[in-house]
Amino acid sequence: MSDSNRTAAGWLLAVVSFSVLIAACLIGPAGLSAGEALSGFFSDSASGVIVREIRLPRALAAWLAGATLGASGAAMQGLLRNPLADPGVLGVSAMAALGAVAAIYFNLSAQAPWATPLAAILFALAATFILQTLGAGRLSPARLILVGVGLSSFSGALIALVMNLAPNPFILSDLVNWLFGAVANRSFNDIMLVAPFMAAGLVAALFAAPGLTALSLGEEAAASIGADIEKTRALAIVGAALMTGASVALAGAIGFVGIVAPHLARPFVSQDPGRAIIPAALVGGVILSAADLFIRLLPFDQELKLGVAAALIGAPAFIWVAARTQRIAR
């Protein structure tokens, strides 16, 4: 794909993102007309409250959660040279979810709203710290993934334990709602709590980008052409941890976006893993915000959870990618 086509594709993704966000603000059960909704952006009327404080933050939350998952996935795939890697595979998502679940269980979330994001991000960082420590920064991709599988299972067991011990059905219902992944009822305050971590994570991942491109040749060749492998690894892992923790805190555990978004983005950048990060973020944002809009339009009494919808589409896509992948990083 030529440079001009790539630029056009980038603009197209940005325009689609913007359109989905606007559409999400115009459509909803309150039955506002498009004109009422649009004027709501600029007025303090009831429609203003609905558009600015309910629809827009929800749509933005879905977009941001998808974008950071997409960017994390692109960074992890570049680092591990494996199109099936993502924060979910490495156990970072599961650990972040465990952190958030613990915050809910111990009632910290009820006392301080920032306890959930903080716990999710801290646990995501702890997961990457464990990954780094166990391998002293020198784990082969295959072993790193196996450690991630272990971390996922362990976090899953602890989450199940917490749910098992839930003192009352209300906390259990809170946990289940949150674990399924949802962006309903998110406010700008929720977004502002996690946005700095998302931004910091994206910056770290972008600093790792040239090294990720070099890693296409394997670690020894990448080091020999001038890439700083240790720095690249640290930046990519910390960047992915910050973005994943923040995304999980905002929207719960949503799988597969981190695998599917980079897969769709890569053809736009000649398969270059370093340059796939931003396009993967745009694609991820479009996927989740469009999925959330779709959910809101379904005529069910009980709203479908975003994480459930993402998995219903994402899991078959994951299997498709897995079946098409010829070479797995050794």
Added chain:
Amino acid sequence: MIDFSVKNLTVERKGAALLRNFNFTAGAGEFIGVVGPNGAGKSTLLRALAGVISSDGAVTLGGAPVNLMTPRERARKIAYLPQSREIHWAMTAEAVVSLGRFAYGAPHRLAAVDAAAVEAALAAADCGSFRDRDASTLSGGELARIHLARALAAETPIIIADEPTAALDLKHAIAIVDLLNRKAAAGGLAIVALHDLDLARRFCTRIIVLNAGELVADAAPEAALTDQVAREVFEVARDARGWRLADQ
């Protein structure tokens, strides 16, 4: 001028020495063949020389320790061709060769001088006919040439290559060794692990023989690759029809 010096180079992993007290100096115009049986420490030596693994001892270039250079500084002086020819992701052959200019700037937007180096390398390694192909569809010989072109594109005074002829037919093997020989003759330094003793004898200016992590011989080809070395190190002998096992 190239002044490449190795003093007391030792590489240990898990308490076992893969390479013990290795010393040599090399300069411009030399094409050094590193030979030895499997497990002799050839790859370990080349990795340590290229600075991609940690080692004890001193590897210096022009008096400057290689392990104190930044990765980019080192990459502008020493090109390294690992044995593995892995290319992840479906990149074009040309994109792989362009990565040879990584140490000179952004990998995506090549300056004119970088683009010229990539062109020259593609031509030198005879990769022009498949430069636009997805690297995952290339044959073993094409892949070997692409990786060689990637190393050549860096335009470094020193090239270190780990069995660049492995799994190649004779014509392609000779073409690659001949190319490295010409790079050395033009004022460069090539240090190349080879399994084919005949190729080494014909094209190298100097041979280093390794066995079990130790230096056995370091001399001109005829002096290094003696019948005794063949028998004791490689456990083979030569008769009128070619190589055979030494004890038969």
